[in-house]
Amino acid sequence: xxxxxxxxxxxxxxxxxxxxxxxxxxxxxxxxxxxxxxxxxxxxxxxxxxxxxxxxxxxxxxxxxxxxxxxxxxxxxxxxxxxxxxxxxxxxxxxxxxxxxxxxxxxxxxxxxxxxxxxxx
Amino acid sequence: xxxxxxxxxxxxxxxxxxxxxxxxxxxxxxxxxxxxxxxxxxxxxxxxxxxxxxxxxxxxxxxxxxxxxxxxxxxxxxxxxxxxxxxxxxxxxxxxxxxxxxxxxxxxxx
Numbered sequence: 001x002x003x004x005x006x007x008x009x010x011x012x013x014x015x016x017x018x019x020x021x022x023x024x025x026x027x028x029x030x031x032x033x034x035x036x037x038x039x040x041x042x043x044x045x046x047x048x049x050x051x052x053x054x055x056x057x058x059x060x061x062x063x064x065x066x067x068x069x070x071x072x073x074x075x076x077x078x079x080x081x082x083x084x085x086x087x088x089x090x091x092x093x094x095x096x097x098x099x100x101x102x103x104x105x106x107x108x109x110x111x112x113x114x115x116x117x118x119x120x121x
Numbered sequence: 122x123x124x125x126x127x128x129x130x131x132x133x134x135x136x137x138x139x140x141x142x143x144x145x146x147x148x149x150x151x152x153x154x155x156x157x158x159x160x161x162x163x164x165x166x167x168x169x170x171x172x173x174x175x176x177x178x179x180x181x182x183x184x185x186x187x188x189x190x191x192x193x194x195x196x197x198x199x200x201x202x203x204x205x206x207x208x209x210x211x212x213x214x215x216x217x218x219x220x221x222x223x224x225x226x227x228x229x230x231x
Contacts, residue, residue: 046225047210060219105155106214107172114166
């Protein structure tokens, strides 16, 4: 059974850096083909794909946010960390992490419950 | 990359069929058979309904089906049920090895 859970601050100030942790179980990011992605959703708005990290440490970022995003993994802890610099009120959103199945091109089969991050001074 | 284009809303009566479109470009939907669809109820995480254009994950009703023609993918729900009322999002792999979501469609069951 695959589970994922996001953790991190619920409130950040403008210009600060957001650090979110995705802790997962039921699979290993050291297994060939596995991946974990991050997706966010501003209140009342659409999903937005942010980043993806593969078992071999390859990483992909949203072109519009690439300069502000970093995704890393700690295989021993079964965790993936997302950082987003220079936070702005427009970054207020629910942030989800999700499991990309082995060798899938484009789908996430298991999602975390999401964590709401509010950017406000 | 721009978001894929979906209608803002669709509606149908119980028992009817509806189709939600998802229009992309020749850099995403048009060139890859890697379109997926998600259902999202209020306050819940998205749920995978269709992957690789036409495939249903285990446990998803066969009332849900997907297709693609050119740069447009479609999700069809047959035999509409009240529990199908939700937001639906499409997603595609892109030529830059990233992914993109659609703007979402609110399905209302009348």
